[in-house]
Amino acid sequence: MEEVTILDVAEKAGVSPSTVSRVINESAPVANETREKVNAAAEALGYTPNKFAHALRKQTSNVFGIIVPDISNPFFSTLIRGAEGKFHEENRSVIICDTKGETDKEQINVEMLIKERVDGVIVTSAEREIKGLSRLLDSGIPVIAVDRKTKVDGIPTVMADNEGAGRSATEHLLDRGCDEIGFIRGPAGVSTASERFKGYRMALRNRGLNVDRAFVTRGDFTFESGREAMRRLVETNGRGSLPGGIVVANDLMAVGVIRGAEELEIEVPTSLAVVGFDDILLSRLINPPLTTVSAPTYEMGKIAAELTLDRAEGGEEAGEVEMEDRVFETELVERESSQYGVKL
Amino acid sequence: MEEVTILDVAEKAGVSPSTVSRVINESAPVANETREKVNAAAEALGYTPNKFAHALRKQTSNVFGIIVPDISNPFFSTLIRGAEGKFHEENRSVIICDTKGETDKEQINVEMLIKERVDGVIVTSAEREIKGLSRLLDSGIPVIAVDRKTKVDGIPTVMADNEGAGRSATEHLLDRGCDEIGFIRGPAGVSTASERFKGYRMALRNRGLNVDRAFVTRGDFTFESGREAMRRLVETNGRGSLPGGIVVANDLMAVGVIRGAEELEIEVPTSLAVVGFDDILLSRLINPPLTTVSAPTYEMGKIAAELTLDRAEGGEEAGEVEMEDRVFETELVERESSQYGVKL
DNA sequence: TTGAAAGCGCTACCAA
DNA sequence: TTGGTAGCGCTTTCAA
Numbered sequence: 202m203e204e205v206t207i208l209d210v211a212e213k214a215g216v217s218p219s220t221v222s223r224v225i226n227e228s229a230p231v232a233n234e235t236r237e238k239v240n241a242a243a244e245a246l247g248y249t250p251n252k253f254a255h256a257l258r259k260q261t262s263n264v265f266g267i268i269v270p271d272i273s274n275p276f277f278s279t280l281i282r283g284a285e286g287k288f289h290e291e292n293r294s295v296i297i298c299d300t301k302g303e304t305d306k307e308q309i310n311v312e313m314l315i316k317e318r319v320d321g322v323i324v325t326s327a328e329r330e331i332k333g334l335s336r337l338l339d340s341g342i343p344v345i346a347v348d349r350k351t352k353v354d355g356i357p358t359v360m361a362d363n364e365g366a367g368r369s370a371t372e373h374l375l376d377r378g379c380d381e382i383g384f385i386r387g388p389a390g391v392s393t394a395s396e397r398f399k400g401y402r403m404a405l406r407n408r409g410l411n412v413d414r415a416f417v418t419r420g421d422f423t424f425e426s427g428r429e430a431m432r433r434l435v436e437t438n439g440r441g442s443l444p445g446g447i448v449v450a451n452d453l454m455a456v457g458v459i460r461g462a463e464e465l466e467i468e469v470p471t472s473l474a475v476v477g478f479d480d481i482l483l484s485r486l487i488n489p490p491l492t493t494v495s496a497p498t499y500e501m502g503k504i505a506a507e508l509t510l511d512r513a514e515g516g517e518e519a520g521e522v523e524m525e526d527r528v529f530e531t532e533l534v535e536r537e538s539s540q541y542g543v544k545l
Numbered sequence: 546m547e548e549v550t551i552l553d554v555a556e557k558a559g560v561s562p563s564t565v566s567r568v569i570n571e572s573a574p575v576a577n578e579t580r581e582k583v584n585a586a587a588e589a590l591g592y593t594p595n596k597f598a599h600a601l602r603k604q605t606s607n608v609f610g611i612i613v614p615d616i617s618n619p620f621f622s623t624l625i626r627g628a629e630g631k632f633h634e635e636n637r638s639v640i641i642c643d644t645k646g647e648t649d650k651e652q653i654n655v656e657m658l659i660k661e662r663v664d665g666v667i668v669t670s671a672e673r674e675i676k677g678l679s680r681l682l683d684s685g686i687p688v689i690a691v692d693r694k695t696k697v698d699g700i701p702t703v704m705a706d707n708e709g710a711g712r713s714a715t716e717h718l719l720d721r722g723c724d725e726i727g728f729i730r731g732p733a734g735v736s737t738a739s740e741r742f743k744g745y746r747m748a749l750r751n752r753g754l755n756v757d758r759a760f761v762t763r764g765d766f767t768f769e770s771g772r773e774a775m776r777r778l779v780e781t782n783g784r785g786s787l788p789g790g791i792v793v794a795n796d797l798m799a800v801g802v803i804r805g806a807e808e809l810e811i812e813v814p815t816s817l818a819v820v821g822f823d824d825i826l827l828s829r830l831i832n833p834p835l836t837t838v839s840a841p842t843y844e845m846g847k848i849a850a851e852l853t854l855d856r857a858e859g860g861e862e863a864g865e866v867e868m869e870d871r872v873f874e875t876e877l878v879e880r881e882s883s884q885y886g887v888k889l
Numbered sequence: 890t891t892g893a894a895a896g897c898g899c900t901a902c903c904a905a
Numbered sequence: 906t907t908g909g910t911a912g913c914g915c916t917t918t919c920a921a
Contacts, residue, residue, distance in 0.1 A: 204604075206914055217892045222916055229917095232890060249684070252662050253601040254914035257897050260548075262597070264640075264661070273622035281616060282643060289653070294661050296608075297641045299626060309633070317608070317638050318596050340593070424830065456830055486768065486800055488832045550898055561908045566900055573901095576906060598898035601913050892921080897914105905908080 205248045214242035225250060256318070264294045265509060266314040266322040268307065272299040274453070275481040276498060277325065280347060283502025284323055291510060293320070300326075308333050315340045321509040323347055323502075343512035347505045350392040357512075358526040359505045361496035363393050363478075366531040367400020370448045370476040370494050373533055375408060377541045379446035379474055383416030385430045385458060387450035394422075394450040397478060401448050416444045420454045427457020428464075435465055443467070445474060445541055452477035452484045452493055459487065459538060474541035480534050492539035496531045549592045558586035569594060600662070608638045609853060610658040610666040612651065616643040618797070619825040620842060621669065624691060627846025628667055635854060637664070644670075652677050659684045665853040667691055667846075687856035691849045694736040701856075702870040703849045705840035707737050707822075710875040711744020714792045714820040714838050717877055719752060721885045723790030723818055727760030729774045729802060731794035738766075738794040741822060745792050760788045764798045771801020772808075779809055787811070789818060789885055796821035796828045796837055803831065803882060818885035824878050836883035840875045 207225075211218040216235060223229040224239040231239075242248075256262050265288055269277040281297060288295045296317060298310035307326065311333030314322055321343045324334065334353045337344050346358045374382050384401050387394025402412050418433050420426030427449060434443060449455035455477030459469050467473050469489060477484060480495030504527055537545060551569075555562045560579060567573040568583040575583075586592075600606050609632055613621040625641060632639045640661060642654035651670065655677030658666055665687045668678065678697045681688050690702045718726050728745050731738025746756050762777050764770030771793060778787060793799035799821030806813050813819055813833060821828060824839030848871055881889060 204914085207916095208914080218915080219893080219917075220891060223891090226916085230890070235890080249659060251601070251914050252660060253597045253606070254897090255916080257595070257597040257601055257899090257914080258916045260897080272616065272625060273619055275617055278617035278622065282645075285643060289657070294640055294657055296638055299629060301626075313633070313638055315593060316596060424826070460830065482768070483827055483830065486804065486827065486831060548898080551900095552898080562898090563900075563909080564907060567907090570900085574906070579906080595898050598913090599900080601898080601915090602900045604913080890921105893919090895916105895918085897916090899913085900911105902911085903909090905906105 204251065205246045206251070207248075209246055210239065210242045210248050213246060214238045261320055262318045263292070264296060264317060264319045265506075265513070266296045266298060266310075266317070266319045268298045268300060268310055268314075268322060268324045268326070270300050270302045270325060272297065275483070276451075276479050279498040280325070280502040280505075283499035284506040285502075287503045287506035287510075293510070311336055315342065321345070321513040323505045323509055324351075325349055326351065343509060343515075345505050345509045345512070347501060348393055357508055359501050359508065359529075360526060361393075361501065361529045361531050363396035363531075364400040364403070366478055366494040366496070367397035367448065368404040369400075369531070369533050370397075370478065371401045371404035373492070373535070373539060374446035374448065374474055374476060374541065375404065377446070377474060377539055379444065379541050380410075381413065381416065381444035381446075383413075383418075383434060383444040383447040385427060385447060385449040385454055386417065386419040387454075388421045389419070391422075397448075397450050413444070416447075420450070420457070422451050422454060424453050424457040424460075427454030428461035429457075430454065431458045431461030432465070435467075440465070440467070443473065445472070446539070447473065447475050449475060449477045452479040452481045452491060455491055455493070455538075456483060456487055459489070459491070468544075470538050470540045471542060471544050475538045484536070489537035489540075489545060492536045493534050494531050495534050497529050501527075501529055548595065549590045550595070551592075553590055554583065554586045554592050557590060558582045605664055606662045607636070608640060608661060608663045609850075609857070610640045610642060610654075610661070610663045612642045612644060612654055612658075612666060612668045612670070614644050614646045614669060616641065619827070620795075620823050623842040624669070624846040624849075627843035627848075628850040629846075631847045631850035631854075637854070655680055659686065665689070665857040667849045667853055668695075669693055670695065687853060687859075689849050689853045689856070691845060692737055701852055703845050703852065703873075704870060705737075705845065705873045705875050707740035707875075708744040708747070710822055710838040710840070711741035711792065712748040713744075713875070713877050714741075714822065715745045715748035717836070717879070717883060718790035718792065718818055718820060718885065719748065721790070721818060721883055723788065723885050724754075725757065725760065725788035725790075727757075727762075727778060727788040727791040729771060729791060729793040729798055730761065730763040731798075732765045733763070735766075741792075741794050757788070760791075764794070764801070766795050766798060768797050768801040768804075771798030772805035773801075774798065775802045775805030775809070779811075784809070784811070787817065789816070790883070791817065791819050793819060793821045796823040796825045796835060799835055799837070799882075800827060800831055803833070803835070812888075814882050814884045815886060815888050819882045828880070833881035833884075833889060836880045837878050838875050839878050841873050845871075845873055 207218045207221045211221045224236050300307040325347050418430045420430045477493040480493045484491035551562045551565045555565045568580050644651040669691050762774045764774045821837040824837045828835035
């Protein structure tokens with residue numbers, strides 16, 4: 202495989218390599234006639250610019266990284282699509298990293314992205330604080346956080362209004378006639394989950410209600426953990442004194458709660474109303490369909506990509522510029538799982 | 546950001562750049578003492594090898610590509626995880642491309658991977674024949690196809706035994722007492738789907754049954770298309786003369802079929818048994834749980850990565866070596882959707 | 890508007 | 906076992 206270089210093109214076109222470079226990158230004015238000669242020669246030879254030589258000179262890879270905890274989670278794959286779409290539009294490549302929720306895998310991925318000299322990274326960390334984030338920043342790579350607050354300074358964040366989401370989910374159940382409402386929290390340290398919880402508390406307080414600790418428990422965002430949480434609630438409280446509604450920190454767990462309830466012969470939504478967050482495909486398809494709060498996930502991915510591109514192009518000084526965080530409004534999607542008291 | 550180069554390390558360690566290179570790449574024997582000096586210097590300076598310079602010399606990127614039609618499809622995300630895991634184990638980076646099932650997006654992705662000079666590509670094309678594949682091959686990039694047969698020569702394939710899967714799904718329904726069985730086919734030109742269909746025909750023939758054309762229709766692998774296929778079946782045949790069982794070319798459509806049947810007040814599985822393929826998470830969670838045929842998807846991704854690495858390392862001549870395709874056995878996962886005649 | 894030439898950081902050949 | 910050095914393919918300054 203002999204590589205066709207810029208020299209070959211130059212020779213064939215009867216010009217200098219510099220001119221070829223200028224034509225290809227449109228980096229300086231070139232006489233029309235010359236340009237055409239060069240383009241013809243490049244075409245004829247099937248010339249593909251050597252990315253490495255280019256990158257070596259320009260000190261930029263035109264590659265961006267996206268780190269998510271679970272690529273098979275529909276929420277993240279949608280986010281990725283949004284971001285990837287934007288990057289590709291701008292002719293940048295993307296490396297997607299799946300940390301499988303493991304902190305050390307996260308660390309490894311960060312090192313790989315540094316090795317690849319990516320121009321920027323979008324992160325959705327499993328943890329609130331990754332060492333990796335500072336590593337990235339120290340290497341001069343801009344970082345944008347999505348859907349999670351970070352403890353590291355200088356990282357702009359793209360978020361949904363999770364607190365508002367938690368509030369509207371809870372108010373919805375209140376409005377449907379539930380007077381006692383439980384909450385299944387997400388993993389400790391995940392801001393998305395804790396803010397939804399905060400919204401829940403706020404909604405209750407606004408109506409003069411208290412949070413009953415016995416109705417609150419935790420899961421880890423998986424289906425299975427939702428089902429277990431449901432069982433735990435029944436064990437703790439007894440079948441007789443369950444809350445009428447439960448707000449669950451994400452859809453996957455909410456589906457688990459519904460299945461768990463079903464197994465325990467508790468009817469959803471007749472005697473237990475359930476609301477989740479995310480509006481994943483599954484939520485429309487299960488029985489009863491899940492009421493949920495949705496965020497513009499695709500859009501959020503896109504905006505995150507835009508911010509990252511901005512920062513990357515800003516170069517050196519961009520790090521200093523304070524960027525404000527973006528917060529997206531959420532929307533309640535009403536389905537049957539929240540029709541408390543209704544016999545389907 | 547002044548970059549720390551191999552020269553800086555060499556100076557600090559009091560050796561030549563060549564020696565530093567040898568230590569870092571373990572490409573030639575170096576005295577223990579020297580190695581330690583070099584490592585210490587590199588550590589102290591926080592040296593990160595310049596990927597581009599390396600790649601420019603070695604003519605290899607250590608990056609691999611994976612092209613799938615839909616990253617949010619659980620089947621593909623599992624496949625990706627399997628492959629990515631292997632690549633990362635071997636210290637290679639991965640670029641994942643989502644073609645969204647569009648042919649031109651596929652083309653664009655191929656061009657991007659060529660631009661990135663990846664060392665190899667795993668492809669799951671939406672179409673049976675992509676121009677992109679030959680482009681890749683022509684650029685000297687090894688290609689491995691997964692889950693799809695290709696028409697292009699010289700591309701090893703990693704596949705599930707889809708014909709066997711189609712046969713066992715059909716036989717299962719036959720054994721459960723269905724004497725008439727329909728089939729919802731996948732998109733034209735997707736070998737996975739057409740082989741499952743072939744297995745279905747074979748199973749019927751083996752029992753001396755014929756395929757009733759009125760019971761066969763097509764979808765495009767989405768939930769919605771499954772639901773529509775169900776409606777079409779009812780329109781074509783009338784409610785009275787539907788088959789007792791339907792084999793559906795993938796799980797997502799099968800779930801659509803179940804929902805469609807439900808909407809038309811046809812009871813699954815009491816009066817209609819349904820079987821799908823893939824065993825995605827959703828299949829366990831819907832009601833009734835879907836009987837399906839599963840393939841070792843994660844494992845397939847891993848093997849595909851291994852084949853790709855082999856080819857990439859083989860270099861020039863590897864293209865010539867005939868590689869045999871790998872076919873993986875599938876397994877019937879029996880759940881309630883196929884319990885024909887049973888009232889749940 | 891164009892060309893000549895230096896050099897990005899690294900590897901590998903040749904020599905010692 | 907180590908060092909010197911050419912050159913991978915490209916961009917960019919300087920000069921014409």
